[in-house]
Amino acid sequence: MEPLLRVGTRGSKLALVQTEWVVKALKERYRNLRVETVVIRTLGDIIADRPLREVSGKGFFIKEIEAALLRGEIDLAVHSLKDMPSELPDGLTVVALCNRIEPRDVLVVRGWKGDARDWQEVVAQLPVNARVGTSSLRRQAQLKHAFPHWQLCELRGNVDTRLRKLDEGQYDAIVVAAAGLMRLGVQERIACFLPADLCCPAAGQGALAVEARTNDADTLFFLHPLDELPVRVEVEAERAATQELGAGCHAAVGALARLTRSTLSLWVAAAEPDGSKVWRHFAQTTLPDDQAEWLEIARGLGRKAARNLARGRRNV
Numbered sequence: 001m002e003p004l005l006r007v008g009t010r011g012s013k014l015a016l017v018q019t020e021w022v023v024k025a026l027k028e029r030y031r032n033l034r035v036e037t038v039v040i041r042t043l044g045d046i047i048a049d050r051p052l053r054e055v056s057g058k059g060f061f062i063k064e065i066e067a068a069l070l071r072g073e074i075d076l077a078v079h080s081l082k083d084m085p086s087e088l089p090d091g092l093t094v095v096a097l098c099n100r101i102e103p104r105d106v107l108v109v110r111g112w113k114g115d116a117r118d119w120q121e122v123v124a125q126l127p128v129n130a131r132v133g134t135s136s137l138r139r140q141a142q143l144k145h146a147f148p149h150w151q152l153c154e155l156r157g158n159v160d161t162r163l164r165k166l167d168e169g170q171y172d173a174i175v176v177a178a179a180g181l182m183r184l185g186v187q188e189r190i191a192c193f194l195p196a197d198l199c200c201p202a203a204g205q206g207a208l209a210v211e212a213r214t215n216d217a218d219t220l221f222f223l224h225p226l227d228e229l230p231v232r233v234e235v236e237a238e239r240a241a242t243q244e245l246g247a248g249c250h251a252a253v254g255a256l257a258r259l260t261r262s263t264l265s266l267w268v269a270a271a272e273p274d275g276s277k278v279w280r281h282f283a284q285t286t287l288p289d290d291q292a293e294w295l296e297i298a299r300g301l302g303r304k305a306a307r308n309l310a311r312g313r314r315n316v
Contacts, residue, residue, distance in 0.1 A: 144275025
């Protein structure tokens with residue numbers, strides 16, 4: 001009988017689209033492989049009416065899925081990497097980091113459909129005291145600093161729910177990850193992309209993480225080819241920076257790395273929760289021909305950038 005892999009995922013439309021990408025990649029590589037999708041409801045799905053900072057801890061959107069993985073009820077799990085804490089439960093590993101698309105945050109404006117414009121042009125069209133929705137402390141802190149007259153409002157729910165609340169007039173605009181809109185095929189809702197030196201995204205944003213048990217050799221064999229070195233290099237730099245700064249998933253810290261040929265660039269930002277101060281640091285390095293060294297260099301760049309940013313904070 002053909003081998004069977006059971007993949008666990010949240011039940012949102014976006015989570016299912018992400019999982020389908022992994023399923024398709026596996027089936028294209030292993031023609032005789034059977035893959036079954038198992039939908040698991042997480043605490044983040046159940047508690048959808050309270051601000052994240054009040055109810056969430058590490059693994060808010062993945063804990064129940066990881067528990068099923070450890071119990072052997074599923075063989076692998078697909079997550080948005082930005083939802084994952086830096087430390088995994090014993091016995092689990094991220095086998096593949098893959099399919100990273102646009103990592104930046106975007107502004108979605110009520111009534112806007114069409115091509116994305118320059119962010120300054122879009123912001124100029126909003127009311128001075130615009131009601132802008134987002135659930136992220138990181139986004140709120142950076143946007144409060146840049147636009148102190150905006151009313152930053154809590155916004156929970158999946159992508160469809162957030163867009164519906166915007167269209168109903170509850171907000172003038174919302175800030176979300178570009179990747180979610182693009183994966184769902186509604187990128188025409190993007191009014192503008194927010195640059196990293198305005199709103200630095202969460203570490204790992206836009207990337208998929210495929211998780212499995214460390215002792216499940218058969219599943220690891222199937223999943224290893226999905227890992228993408230450029231994605232892992234960028235993510236390792238970003239997560240090393242946020243770990244050095246002591247940031248959890250919902251802290252007011254962001255990091256964005258870009259690998260272009262052999263040049264690795266990294267933006268790091270940290271903000272006071274009330275937006276009163278924001279510290280930023282940019283770092284860059286050239287990677288050697290030997291790709292075996294890339295991951296350690298990326299981590300080193302992340303740690304160094306974080307230390308330089310922290311030094312700047314102490315000197316203020």
